[in-house]
Amino acid sequence: MNGGMKNIVIIGGGFGGIRVARDLGKHDKFLKSKGYEVLVIDRVRHHLYTPLLYEVASGCMIEKGMRMESELLSGVSFRLDEISKSCCGVGSLQGEIVGVDFNLKKVKLASGTEVPYEYLVIAAGAETDYFGIPGLKQNSHAMKTRADALALRQRIQDFIEAKKRGEEVQIQIMVGGGGATGVEFSAEMAGCFRRLARAGEIKNGDWSLTLVEASPRVLGMLPKRASDITLRRLERLGVKVLRDTCVKRAEEKHVVLAPRPLKAGESPETLVCEFRTEFEKIFEVDVLVWTGGVRASSLSEKAGLPVDRKGRIQTDESLRIHTRPDVFAVGDCAAPVDPQTKNTVPQLAQAALKEGELAAKNIIHHIRREPLEMFGFPSYPTVIPLGAKNSILVMKGFIVNGFLGWLVRQAADLRYFFSVLPFWSAIRVFVTGARLYTRND
Template sequence: MEVAGLIYFCYTICITPAKDRRLPMIKNIVILGAGFGGLRVALNVEADIRRYLRGSTPEAEEWKVILIDRNPYHLYYPKLYDIAVPEGAEPSPAIEIREILKGTRVEFVQGEVQRVDCKARVVEVTPSPDLRSSSPEGVEDGPSERRPRGGKGEGLSYEYLVLALGADTDFFGIEGLQEYGCTLKSVSDAQKIRTMIEQFLKVPDKKLEIMIGGAGATGVEVAAELAHLFRNISRDRWSVTIVEALPRILSMFPLALSQYAHLRLERLGVHLMLDTCIKKVDSAHSREIATSPTAPRNDGAVIEVILAPRPLKPGEKEEELTCEFLPEHEKLVRADLLLWAGGIRPNPLMAQCGLPVDKKGRVEVDEHMAVRNLENVFAIGDNAFLLDPVMKQPVPAIAQAALLEAKIVAENITATIKGRLMKLYPFPKFPAIVPLGNKDAVALVGTHVVRGFSAWFLRQAADFRYYNSILPWWRAIKLCFFR
């Protein structure tokens, strides 16, 4: 029987015309963005296809997972401040995407997403700016990596699309802030801050004045690390100031957590200016030229910041504000470095492509993380707007939420391919940890506030857990503890 079957198979191959022996049409699962959520979707979907579809359905080999990002690396944002604060050797929170995807069949495309056409189911990708100069045509890429050729856009069709492009910094229209301030969103941002601080440490008589706009987790964490770095330097030579428009720092967390962080920062020597807004930012040299064209040039790094009390809420009295310069209503201060950590906004591409967005530009999704009124399109992370029906608050734009959303989306893509029902987002409460320098931190776990070394240890465990989810255990240990 086996011989007869083999003869029949050879006979059908020989008599079937070549034009009828076509390869199956490839169906692409395209993920835009290799951040926390996008990378996790790519890894989970590819693993699910290998585990559940291959061998169980004849269409299994038709599916291809494509991950698109402008950078060749995945950035672990919680460790960016390690680069910015020059204490010890300079670490790198950037991990090559090729290293993460090793051993998988995920195809990585390094390029810039220009347009999403949901009607035609096509994504247009062009080479990233750095690729146009560093990657000439004809250069061969790795087996799991592909780059758009030339300067024109490459159209990628998709069967499923996941929007995970992350967020941009929101400067809230503050004059001069984007031009003269800096952010902490990339490795280059962190290296610029590190270079300025290293130069300061080499000059014995110079005073360094650093201002941080925003007292969320990033602003508080960086301020604490900087103050700890300067702990052995006279406070006459440095100042770290946080400017926050709300009446307390870490306002998104319970009061007990906020109070502990407040006291910790004050002990470290950080100056807190609450109920205070940044109104305008300018170069100190620009003002000197405007008032006196013959004035000698000041240090180009020095900037001037105009501060003002925050606007009053309905029924609120001015005396209720904790702003320290209420009688003047405006204050001019100078700083060598202004770090803006005051907020984010969704990627503007979402609204430009005609996707359903809310008033802030976030893509509206249902409880399956599927974009409303669009078939086989999902959105996660900072791009997505999903309202918690119980708390009446949107799902927070944090890494833990993005990772859970990615898990749900990966399972839902596999479920729809297999004709099964999709899963719902469970709306959990996420723990939060804010490092405060020198192995100190504060954490919210459920309803409990954890302080000190215990909270710091929880943060190290969380870092290792994430690294170990995308890399071999020995590599995760090296990144966490031996950098």
């Protein structure tokens, strides 16, 4: 940090934060001429490509050890300083943020360091939401960080080895949450077990995989036809899908499930829950994976900013915080509201990238004393991997599944790698993923 310069500080090195940094880096000469420098602060030294994190948790189970873990991570995790190399004039600082003094315009780190800012972009991301379900946090595996994915992978490997030694009757995995992450992991994990069976490591009856979803459909944010295609695909892979079913509590070796609460006018017969007439049911589980929801980083609430029920910062359409015109929020921790539909922008990587792009533009506009631009609230194409070389693509009413959907997803991943990494680094990351992440196919 140059003491003579004014800082544009970005909290968080996720999708939104990196997009702000890269787009501001394109204006490096202008910013330096005005006395500004850009600084990204994150508690870790890497940027995580979370759409492929499930591959780390479920990939290459036959091969063990730190070398394989490192290879798996190399396809989803990139050092912030490597990204900074391709961003003119962008610096990075590792540190845990404990607060923000908006009056003195300083970001406070756990180390005691205080970083002054002229403009602040909060892109602190999201964390797993356990919804207060008893025992869930203590007895489940999340999938938000590198450590989460590696811990889950190790846990499953331990049970596979125990089964091979005859110490386990069956490996029982339950996944809570039928959104994108839950579906992706379930499909890939089923592929992993099937590959292990083909290799003679286990038998087909040695595993069970159950996906639990509280609503009537998996991928409920997509059209019903897409949900139906996904359900059939999961069932063909051997995944048991329980819909209209909630996790009531979690304990060390079992999970208590219950039919979801009825809405006004509904009867038990309305539900597709397999045990809808029962109050609750106990399932034995070796590994419980929770992908059932996220909420914004607790930093937003601790900072005293206006937030919605999911902890997301309330912004105007320019992505500025209502009470702080020099502070912007983007990504999973931001909640701009579409004035037409009254809906909040979804917590998607594509949305975070669009918000990051706008925040960078508006900072430049503000420095130049130009009018700010408003967020356009676009619709976003969705591509969900469904195991092997099969994905479902939903875009502007069109639904494509199978190999073509998988190719689109590969292109989307490569395009993102090119957007944040130097050319040959992007190629290396993509090729590594293509080599490792298809081994369950």
